[in-house]
Amino acid sequence: MSDTIGELDKILKDIKSLDKNLGKKCDELTQKLADVGCEYAQKAFNAAIYHGNNDSVSVRTTGKGRSRTVEATGPAVLFIEFGTGVVAEVNPGDHPEGAEHGMIPGSWSRGPQGKGYVDSPDHGWWYGGQRVYGSPPNACMHRSKQVVRENFERLAKEVFGRD
Numbered sequence: 001m002s003d004t005i006g007e008l009d010k011i012l013k014d015i016k017s018l019d020k021n022l023g024k025k026c027d028e029l030t031q032k033l034a035d036v037g038c039e040y041a042q043k044a045f046n047a048a049i050y051h052g053n054n055d056s057v058s059v060r061t062t063g064k065g066r067s068r069t070v071e072a073t074g075p076a077v078l079f080i081e082f083g084t085g086v087v088a089e090v091n092p093g094d095h096p097e098g099a100e101h102g103m104i105p106g107s108w109s110r111g112p113q114g115k116g117y118v119d120s121p122d123h124g125w126w127y128g129g130q131r132v133y134g135s136p137p138n139a140c141m142h143r144s145k146q147v148v149r150e151n152f153e154r155l156a157k158e159v160f161g162r163d
Helices: 002-047 077-082 085-090 140-160
Strands: 058-064 067-073 125-127 130-132
Touching: 002 058, 002 067, 002 140, 067 077, 067 140, 077 140
Parallel strands: none
Antiparallel strands: 058 067, 125 130
16 A cells, blocks of 8 residues: 555656646747747848838847747837838738738828828828838738747747657
8 A cells, every 4th residue: 555655646746747847848938939939020120121210120029938929119110010101002912910900001001091191193202312102011020920830849849859
């Protein structure tokens, strides 16, 4: 009987150890996924096609444990992510989540309900001495989310595949 109790005690200790280790590994996986998303998003914002200053966008991870967020901040984030102006109206489907977030063609551009309406015969703006026609949606955060999904299995194997 004492052998059985000793074995049960060992099994309980092993289970507690596994439970503690599992939590740490989940935290580690979450951090790695957030880091991948953050790195991709920052590079994408830096390389975005935009008639403005891409350097004003900063991407970072927030949160702790198993609750992490990748966030982009800066005055041009929405313009870069969802596009602006005439170019955005020509290519309305370039951002798969635009309508979901209320960023549809005309909402930030020359449309009658647009927040940046320009009454010009050739529809455009002057920026930095040049005639510009808006910027296409770059979907940096949307694509970052896809990259995180694509790396999930590899990172999970990396984290959980070792003792």
